[in-house]
Amino acid sequence: MFRKVIFPVDMAHIDKLSRALQVALDLTRHYDAEICFIGVTGTTPSTVAPNPSAYEAKLTAFAAEQGAAHGLRASAKALISHDPSIDTDKTLLAAISDLQGDLVVMQTHTPNALDYIWAGHGDTIAAHSAASVFLIR
16 A cells, blocks of 8 residues: 655754654564655754754664665655754655655654744644645554
């Protein structure tokens, strides 16, 4: 049913993605699909990496580690944005389409009052992606 599972990764909060990661890995295994880990980074130094190349290396290593640990076909795609604070949703949506992902699994937060003003990344991806989207709290 699904050929490519897309898993957006916030490398700064990788420790908070365990539930969604487990679901993504389980679905990937169940459908004998490929999983692609995508992450958005800026062009300036961050707490995760000093530059986009180092970020890409970390994301690629994470994907390889997950693929090897779970016996899955895994890949990574680092997405560069000039301003991730405003471009993340648009950048993720373009990558999901470009990579031909047919299922997106992503971690989301518990809704709060600000979500009525600014939608979370998961809300926006679910509303605008042609792929199926599975949001995990």
